[in-house]
Amino acid sequence: MIYIIKKIKEVKEDIDIVAFGSPEILIEIENEKKEIKVLKFLKITLVSLILFLGAGIAIINFHVDVDMEKSLGIISYVVVGERDVEPIYLKIPYSLGLGVGMVTFFNRVLKKKKNKQPSPLELEMHSYENSIDDYIIDITKHNEKEN
Numbered sequence: 001m002i003y004i005i006k007k008i009k010e011v012k013e014d015i016d017i018v019a020f021g022s023p024e025i026l027i028e029i030e031n032e033k034k035e036i037k038v039l040k041f042l043k044i045t046l047v048s049l050i051l052f053l054g055a056g057i058a059i060i061n062f063h064v065d066v067d068m069e070k071s072l073g074i075i076s077y078v079v080v081g082e083r084d085v086e087p088i089y090l091k092i093p094y095s096l097g098l099g100v101g102m103v104t105f106f107n108r109v110l111k112k113k114k115n116k117q118p119s120p121l122e123l124e125m126h127s128y129e130n131s132i133d134d135y136i137i138d139i140t141k142h143n144e145k146e147n
Contacts, residue, residue, distance in 0.1 A: 001019050005017050005019070059098070069085075069086070072087050072090045072094070073085060073087060075087075075090060076090055105119075105120065
């Protein structure tokens with residue numbers, strides 16, 4: 001590994017190299033691309049809008065499946081003692097709690113974390129990257145055996 005790092009550094013000194021414990025090596029060569037900032041902003045905005053709408057539709061479909069109107073009506077009857085078809089005083093805190101819960105779950109509100117634990121999104125991204133690396137290594141080994 002040290003030999004390979006020295007050879008790479010001979011070609012290009014201002015490069016970051018991260019070595020992992022695996023005997024296989026993945027080298028990713030990234031050319032410096034000047035991406036247009038406006039285009040990047042538009043891409044991020046479009047993807048965020050699609051994800052926001054998709055999440056909203058998923059939540060709406062979930063609420064229809066479990067008949068949230070009826071559930072909140074029953075809760076209202078148990079707490080207040082009167083039948084209310086649309087208990088707005090339960091819907092508003094429920095909606096706010098849903099949003100706050102999602103933001104808290106993904107640890108994206110406060111930049112300073114109390115603990116060093118990764119968020120579920122960071123864990124999933126790490127798992128995804130490892131799966132891609134393993135796939136590339138397996139395909140490379142498989143192609144070498146055929147040749």
